[in-house]
Amino acid sequence: MRATLRRTLGLAWVVPALVLVGVFVYLPLVQNLQFSTLKWDIYSGSQEYVGLDNYTKLVDDPVFWSSLGNNALYAVVSIVFQVFGALLLAALIEGVRSQRWQRALRAIYFIPSAISLTVAGLLFYFIYEPNLGPLNHALRAVGLGELAQAWLGQESTAMSSIIAMSQWQGFGYSTLLFAVAIQRIPSEIYGAAAIDGVGAVGRFFRITVPLVREMTGLMAIVTLSGAFQVFNEVMVMTAGGPNNSTQVLGTWLYRSGFVRNNFGYAAAIATVLFVITLAVAVAQLWVTRRRRVEW
Amino acid sequence: MRPRALPTFAALLGTLTLAACSGGGTTQAPKADAAAKPEFSGTLSILTKFAGDPTGPYFENLAAAYTKQHPQVKFELIQETDQSVKDKLKTLTASDALPDIYFTWTGNWADNYIRGGRAADLTAVIGPNTPWGKTFSPGSLAAFARDGKNYGIPLYGNGKFMGYSKSAFDKAGVAVPKTFEELIAACGPLRKAGYEPIAFGNKDGWPALHYLQQLFAYNVPDATLQADFDPATAKLDDPGYITALNQFKTLVDQCTDTKSGTNGVLYSSAQEAFANGKAAMYYQEILEFDNATSAKVKPADFGIFQLPVPQNAAGDGSVLEGSPEGYLINAKSPRVALAVDFMKFVTNLDNAKTLSAPPYGQPSTVVGAVTEKTSSKAVYEGVQLVNKAPKLAIWLDTVTVPEVADAWLAGGEALISGGSTADQVLESVRQASNAAK
Numbered sequence: 001m002r003a004t005l006r007r008t009l010g011l012a013w014v015v016p017a018l019v020l021v022g023v024f025v026y027l028p029l030v031q032n033l034q035f036s037t038l039k040w041d042i043y044s045g046s047q048e049y050v051g052l053d054n055y056t057k058l059v060d061d062p063v064f065w066s067s068l069g070n071n072a073l074y075a076v077v078s079i080v081f082q083v084f085g086a087l088l089l090a091a092l093i094e095g096v097r098s099q100r101w102q103r104a105l106r107a108i109y110f111i112p113s114a115i116s117l118t119v120a121g122l123l124f125y126f127i128y129e130p131n132l133g134p135l136n137h138a139l140r141a142v143g144l145g146e147l148a149q150a151w152l153g154q155e156s157t158a159m160s161s162i163i164a165m166s167q168w169q170g171f172g173y174s175t176l177l178f179a180v181a182i183q184r185i186p187s188e189i190y191g192a193a194a195i196d197g198v199g200a201v202g203r204f205f206r207i208t209v210p211l212v213r214e215m216t217g218l219m220a221i222v223t224l225s226g227a228f229q230v231f232n233e234v235m236v237m238t239a240g241g242p243n244n245s246t247q248v249l250g251t252w253l254y255r256s257g258f259v260r261n262n263f264g265y266a267a268a269i270a271t272v273l274f275v276i277t278l279a280v281a282v283a284q285l286w287v288t289r290r291r292r293v294e295w
Numbered sequence: 296m297r298p299r300a301l302p303t304f305a306a307l308l309g310t311l312t313l314a315a316c317s318g319g320g321t322t323q324a325p326k327a328d329a330a331a332k333p334e335f336s337g338t339l340s341i342l343t344k345f346a347g348d349p350t351g352p353y354f355e356n357l358a359a360a361y362t363k364q365h366p367q368v369k370f371e372l373i374q375e376t377d378q379s380v381k382d383k384l385k386t387l388t389a390s391d392a393l394p395d396i397y398f399t400w401t402g403n404w405a406d407n408y409i410r411g412g413r414a415a416d417l418t419a420v421i422g423p424n425t426p427w428g429k430t431f432s433p434g435s436l437a438a439f440a441r442d443g444k445n446y447g448i449p450l451y452g453n454g455k456f457m458g459y460s461k462s463a464f465d466k467a468g469v470a471v472p473k474t475f476e477e478l479i480a481a482c483g484p485l486r487k488a489g490y491e492p493i494a495f496g497n498k499d500g501w502p503a504l505h506y507l508q509q510l511f512a513y514n515v516p517d518a519t520l521q522a523d524f525d526p527a528t529a530k531l532d533d534p535g536y537i538t539a540l541n542q543f544k545t546l547v548d549q550c551t552d553t554k555s556g557t558n559g560v561l562y563s564s565a566q567e568a569f570a571n572g573k574a575a576m577y578y579q580e581i582l583e584f585d586n587a588t589s590a591k592v593k594p595a596d597f598g599i600f601q602l603p604v605p606q607n608a609a610g611d612g613s614v615l616e617g618s619p620e621g622y623l624i625n626a627k628s629p630r631v632a633l634a635v636d637f638m639k640f641v642t643n644l645d646n647a648k649t650l651s652a653p654p655y656g657q658p659s660t661v662v663g664a665v666t667e668k669t670s671s672k673a674v675y676e677g678v679q680l681v682n683k684a685p686k687l688a689i690w691l692d693t694v695t696v697p698e699v700a701d702a703w704l705a706g707g708e709a710l711i712s713g714g715s716t717a718d719q720v721l722e723s724v725r726q727a728s729n730a731a732k
Contacts, residue, residue, distance in 0.1 A: 042389040043411025130556045131564070150556020153498075155714045158559075241500055242558035243709035258382050260697045261407075263389065 029274070035267035042263060054268035064269065067247040070159055074166070074248065075227035081167045082174040083219045087212065089171075090178030091204050106179060109172035117169060121236030124165040128152050128237075152238050155245035162237050162246055166230070174219055181215035182208060214288070221284040228276050249273045327631035329624070330419040336367035337630055339637055340394035342383065344620070346374040349586065349654035357641055368633065378499060388413065395628040396638065401438045401618045402694035403524075405447060414446040414623040415631050421445050427639055432682065435619040435660035447621045448638045449660040451650065453580050454617030454681040455505050456599040458673075460592050463490050463575035471598070475513075475542060475605035482550035485575045492550040494574030496560035501692050503707030504700075505616065506546065506578060508691035509602045510539035512614040517686070520610070524695040526731040531724060535609050540710055540717035542605055547711050550576075555713045578602065581617075581677040585656030588673065597673050601680065615684035618693075619660050702727030 036055070039048040058064050093105045112120065127135050128151035136148035151161040185207065193203050209216075231250035234240060240247040240255055247255070249269060257266030343354050351374060358370040373394060375383050380398055387393050393413060399405045408414045421428045422445050423436055431449055439447025457478075464471070464481075467488035472478040482492035497503045511520060514535035522528040548554050569577035572591040579587060588594045604612035624634045640646065647664035650657050651674065658665045658678045665678045681687070692700040706720035715723070 041411070042385065043407040043413060045391070045411070128559065129561075129564070130553050130559050131568075150553055150559035153553070153556040153559025154712050155709070239499070241498075241705070241708050242712050243705045243714050245714070255701070258385050260701050261385070262698070 032267050032270050032274070035264055036271050038264045038267075040263045042261065050264065054265045055271075057265060058268055058272065063244045063247055063252055064249075066244065067249050067252040070246065070248045071228050071230065073159065074163055074230055075224050077163050077167065078170070078223045078227050079220055082170050082223050083216060086171055086174035086219070087178045087209070087216060088204075090175045090182055091208050093175070094179055094182045095200065106176055109175045111172065112169050113171075113173035113176075115169065117166075117232040118236055120165060120169045121162075121233040124161075124168075125152065125237050128161055153242060155242055158238055158242060158246045162233055165237070166233055169233075170223075170226075174223070177219065178212060178215060181212040185211045217287040218284065221280055221287060225277055225280040225284070228273060228280070249276075327415040327624075327626050327628065329415055329417045329631050329635050331632040333632040333636040334630075335365040335633065335636075337633065338369040338371055339396065339630060339634060340371040340373070342373045342375065342380070342387070342394045342397040344375060344377055344380045344398045346376045346379070350657065353650060353655055353657075354641075357646060361637055361640055368637075393625045393627070395625050395630050395634045396622050397625065398620070399439075399447060399623045400620055400690065400693040401447075402689040403696055403700075404693040405439055405623065406441065408623055409441050409446050413626055415626040415628070415634075416444050416446065417448070417624065417635065418443075418445045420635050421448060427642075430642065430644070430662060431660050432662055434682075434687075435621075438619050438687075439621055439623075447623055448642065449619040449621040450642065451582070451621075451657040452617070452619045452660050452678060452681050453582055453658070454615055454677055454684070454687070455509060455578060455580055455602070456677055456680070457493075457576050457602055458569065458579050458584065458587055459576045459598050459600070460490075460569070460572065460574075461596050461598050463488065463572075464598075466490075467575070471600050472603045475603045478603050479545060479549055488575075490575040491552040491568060491573060492575055493546065494565035494568040494577045495547065495551045495553070495557050496562045496565035497557045497708065497711060498559065498561045500558075500704040500708055501690075502562050502565075502578075503543070503711060504691040504703055506543050506602070507539060507703065507707060508688050508694075509614075509616040510542050510605075511536065511610070511691070512616065512688040513604050513608040513610045513612055514539040514542075515610045517611050517614070523728075524699075526696055526699060526728045529699075529725075529728045531721060531728060536721050537717045538605075538608075540720055543707075544710050544717065555711060557711050558708050581658055581674055581681070582656065584673040584677060585653045585671055588671070594671055594673065599673055599677060599680075611686065613684065614686045614688050615681060616688040616690070617681050617684070618687055618689045621660075696731050698731040699724060699728045 037049060037051055039050045039053075040046075089109065093102055093109075096102050096105065115123070127133050130136060130148075130150035130153060133151075135151065139145060139148045149157060152158050189207055189211075190203055193207055198206065229250060230248045231254070234246055234248055234251045235254070238246045240251040244252075249272065253266045253269040253273065256269060257263045341354065341358075345351055345353055354372055354374065358372060362368055362370065371394070373383070375398075384393075384397060387397075388408075388411075399408060399414075405414070419425070421431075421436070423429070423433060428436060428445070432452070435449035435452055436445060439445065439449060459471070463485060467481070467484040467490070469481040469484050472481050485492040495502065515523075515533045516535070519530075519533045519535075523531050523533070547557055551557055553560050565574070565577060566579070566583065566587065567590075568574040569579075570587050570590040570592055577587065584597070584599070588597045601615055622638060624631055624638070628634060642659070642661055644661060644664060647659035647661035648669045649655065651659045651665045651670045653671055656671065656674055658670065658674055658681075665675055667675050670678070688694075691703055695703075702724045706715065706723055709715035710717065710720050
């Protein structure tokens with residue numbers, strides 16, 4: 001009897017949190033699913049049930065596919081730079097003998113991560129500006145004027161320019177996390193390897209890489225998930241243009257709803273985005289459970 | 296997950312689904328009585344397009360002055376920019392939370408609010424035969440009328456002109472061009488004289504649409520053009536579109552310094568390039584005239600002309616691109632009469648003159664507000680030309696449905712960057728129009 005009472009009381013404590021999560025997390029999710037089956041006129045408020053029409057339209061929408069492609073490109077480049085590049089840089093920094101230099105280098109690489117993405121986007125917008133931007137000025141100053149161009153104004157360079165900014169911004173954060181993971185590796189292991197004649201490159205591949213694999217897996221998943229949630233930097237720098245060449249799923253969702261007045265279609269894009277990020281989140285849970293490294 | 300937790304979760308999800316499904320749809324708005332005697336109390340919420348300098352203080356000052364007259368009336372002023380007001384309005388519309396008074400463009404933009412029952416019928420107070428209605432220029436009032444009813448309160452008129460520096464033209468030895476071909480020909484000498492011939496920034500996409508809409512009016516017969524704005528009747532097969540698109544591409548390639556990279560330049564950067572004397576011309580709205588002459592280019596050095604008509608153009612050369620902008624009153628507002636009274640205050644002759652004068656420089660639609668004494672010379676001249684124009688071409692991004700406007704916007708960018716040809720742009724717009732039927 002007492003145990004039942006305690007259990008009931010315990011549940012009572014959980015109910016407010018459950019209600020909050022239900023109202024602010026699950027209800028919008030369910031509503032989004034509902035909206036994705038509607039043709040919704042926000043002006044008259046009329047909502048017409050169209051079944052899976054919005055999902056069928058997605059399949060035939062070239063901008064949806066190019067947006068998905070841009071997200072995938074973003075993910076691949078981010079994994080190369082923010083996972084493998086950051087791991088290499090972290091190992092180099094941790095290999096520096098001077099503690100003072102180690103601290104200074106960590107701070108130098110981390111500072112861009114302390115800047116908000118919106119501010120960084122705006123900053124790089126001006127760096128890339130074709131007439132007044134310092135990038136084109138610098139190229140002309142070193143005799144590479146023929147490379148100067150409107151980085152964000154051309155379909156061929158706009159997306160890669162945004163991705164480059166994003167790597168600059170996120171690189172330091174990953175490096176710092178890898179540095180912490182490397183610091184956790186007992187120094188005796190490196191010492192023993194050195195005595196056995198294993199060089200710096202060998203130590204990196206045979207000790208560092210295997211022993212930080214938990215962090216590597218986690219960072220890969222966080223980076224992958226982040227790549228599909230990109231929004232701010234694209235909105236600030238190009239808003240998806242020119243000619244939709246820099247649309248990602250987040251900005252195409254926004255444009256479909258708020259510019260093209262097609263909120264049902266935007267909800268369908270949101271559902272696809274949700275499924276992708278959910279899959280990545282499940283993978284994250286699986287990896288963090290299975291890939292624990294102990295010594 | 297524990298075995299008992301799964302059905303519990305499913306039940307919760309089901310409940311939430313039912314709750315979600317029961318939502319949606321708006322309730323029928325009560326018929327607002329705009330002519331009723333206002334009750335001078337409560338808070339009036341207003342969404343403007345006047346954020347920032349120099350227009351920011353206009354509504355702030357008027358709200359303060361109105362509160363001085365009616366101490367029980369308070370204001371909630373939401374001021375947005377030209378770009379952000381679109382998103383803000385749609386968010387507020389979708390969440391059924393429109394303010395009492397809100398900004399609108401003409402064309403399809405205003406039609407959506409009128410069709411959706413979100414704009415109060417103001418015919419009884421602002422109709423052309425009412426005392427308040429008679430204070431406005433008839434054309435501006437008609438721009439917000441639908442099916443014989445008046446919905447909008449026009450605040451200022453607007454038109455698009457090529458602004459130019461007279462001294463730059465003198466230095467380059469070129470005269471004001473009379474045809475589109477002469478305009479293109481003038482770009483070479485202007486560049487030789489040390490100027491970017493035309494400053495142009497298309498980062499936001501819509502500046503290209505302003506050129507295109509004026510060129511469409513020149514090259515496409517008016518009846519065809521009007522039919523093509525509505526997806527239900529659109530064919531978009533007139534050869535004038537291709538001619539206009541190619542003319543625009545020629546202008547970008549021959550008269551701007553950034554050429555195919557113009558999509559990477561901010562509209563405001565182009566405005567500054569002209570105001571600082573680096574560019575000889577800049578295609579701009581009347582609303583920008585006073586701003587364009589606030590730096591190096593002085594009012595005496597500033598001239599305007601309508602974008603010249605191309606030779607042998609098949610459309611109407613007398614059409615000028617422009618449109619009044621104004622405000623709607625929320626049909627569901629419990630303070631419609633008070634909102635009407637405040638807007639009467641905003642548009643009285645004194646306040647209209649203030650709006651038309653520097654630093655605001657927004658040419659009021661109130662008759663007698665824009666004079667040579669109250670406004671700068673260029674603003675006055677621009678308003679005269681707008682009034683003289685037999686027909687105005689409404690902005691391309693507000694005259695047609697959003698899907699088609701967005702296709703034109705992407706197409707304009709693609710044309711500039713060289714990513715698409717004129718034919719490809721027109722085909723993409725045709726597809727968007729067919730999909731919007």
